[in-house]
Amino acid sequence: MAEGSNKMIGEFGDKPRTRGFAAAIEEYARSLGGVESELKAQLSFSVKRKFLWLWAYQRTADGTLYLNVRLDRKKDDSHFHDVTQVSKNRWNHHVVVRSEESATSDWLRSLIEDGHEFGAKSS
Numbered sequence: 001m002a003e004g005s006n007k008m009i010g011e012f013g014d015k016p017r018t019r020g021f022a023a024a025i026e027e028y029a030r031s032l033g034g035v036e037s038e039l040k041a042q043l044s045f046s047v048k049r050k051f052l053w054l055w056a057y058q059r060t061a062d063g064t065l066y067l068n069v070r071l072d073r074k075k076d077d078s079h080f081h082d083v084t085q086v087s088k089n090r091w092n093h094h095v096v097v098r099s100e101e102s103a104t105s106d107w108l109r110s111l112i113e114d115g116h117e118f119g120a121k122s123s
Contacts, residue, residue, distance in 0.1 A: 006059040010043035015056060017063040021103040022054050025067065028109055032116040051119030052112060065097040069115035079107050 012019035022043065029035050034047045045052040053068045072089045079102070082094040093111060097103050 006057045008041045008055050009058055010039050010041055010055050012056055012065075015062040018056050018065045021063075021065040021097045021100065024100065024103040025052075025054060025065075025097075025108070025112070028104075029112055029116065032113060034120065035116070045119070047116060047119040048122060049119050051115035063098060065103070067095050067097065069093045069095070069111050071114055071118050072121075075111065075114060077107055077111070079105075080111075 012022055026037070026043070026045075029045050029052055030037075035045050036047075038044050038046070042053045042055040044050050044054075051070050055066050056064060057066075069092075070086075071091050071093060074083055074085065074091045075093060076083070079095065080093050081096045082092075084092045084094070086092050093115075095102075095108065095111070097108070102108060
């Protein structure tokens with residue numbers, strides 16, 4: 001790998017704080033039932049379709065986790081970093097997690113629950 005690479009990663013072995021945030025989010029997502037995960041450049045979660053993605057960047061300091069939750073509607077919350085409409089009924093809700101408090105927060109769990117509901121719908 002090139003020196004100084006800032007490649008997107010979905011495995012957080014060399015970032016223990018980030019890994020802890022991801023583990024808390026993964027545990028909650030799996031508790032919703034029927035969730036499968038896939039590890040590529042991002043760690044993604046799906047039911048019938050993908051609804052949650054987690055990642056970091058190689059050069060990002062430990063303790064920063066990025067995530068995206070896809071919904072079929074826009075949800076507003078001041079905690080979201082960005083909300084983008086990606087197609088007619090698809091909205092990406094981008095969150096940056098920098099604390100255990102955020103990783104286990106009610107507002108993030110509510111977003112993940114909504115994503116799980118979206119992911120469980122037939123296409």
